[in-house]
Amino acid sequence: MKNIMPLIYAVCFIGAFNMLTAQQANKKSPIYDYTEDQLSNTGTVPDFDSKPNKLKITGTIFEADGKTPAKDVVLFIYQPDEDGNYEVKKDSNKKRYIYHRAWVKTDSYGRYTFYTFMPGKYLRNKELKQIHRIIKAPGQPEYDMASFFFNDDPLLPDLTLACRAKAVQSMLRLEKEGDMYVATKDIKLAKETPIYP
Known part of the structure; x- marks a missing residue:
């Protein structure tokens, strides 16, 4: 009987661990809500065609060295x-x-393009207009990136200098080309996966 107790404890521990792992798997990041064959280096947000303020965001994703194009990186926006x-x-x-x-997966040159529209914000909210981003490099866990912000946001002057400096790093500088706003924004992968609380 003494010898069987450690075995029972081990089985209970493994069962609890598997249940916890299964629960965590059910809380997967939305970056995984796609199938590989759906991805290319160009993605389109639903309703793009019907929105008046169309927006094209394009650029290159680089490895952490800032020079080597990052191939097969999945970038998700919402x-x-x-x-x-x-x-x-x-x-x-x-x-x-x-x-x-929408999702994109960079080509061999690290290039990506999104077709979307200008987001709005709650009138009583003090947050900047933004497009949220999650990124995943091959063989690495996904992580949240700072949102895309906009250089024409009227709330920018109200930010502290420190907040403004952070926002500038992911700021989209808009230019009008025909009936569409266009922004080019290169991205550098983090050296280590950022840890968020």
Whole structure:
């Protein structure tokens, strides 16, 4: 009987560990809500065609050295609509997701392009207009990046110098080309995966 108790404890521990692992797997990042064959280096956010303030975001993703193009990096964006609302839907498994989202996977030159639209923000909210980003390099865990912000945001002058300096690092500088705003933004991968609380 004495010899069987450690075995029972081991089985209980393994069972609890597997259950915890399964629960964590169910809370996967939305960056994984795609299949590999759907991805290219160009992605389009739903409703792009019907929105008046169209936006093209393009650039190159580089390795941490800032020089080597990063191939096969998955970049995921999601955003509010033009009124600042996050439209939420459910998939066939009843999993909730933000509707205005898209993925890209960089080509061998590290290039990516998104077609989307200018996001809005709540009028009473003091946050900048933004497009959220999650990134995943091959063989590395995914991590959140600072959002894309916009150089024409009227709230920029209200930020502290420190906040403004941070926002500038992921700022999109908009130019008008025909009926579309265009922003070029290169991205450098982090040397180590950032840890968030």
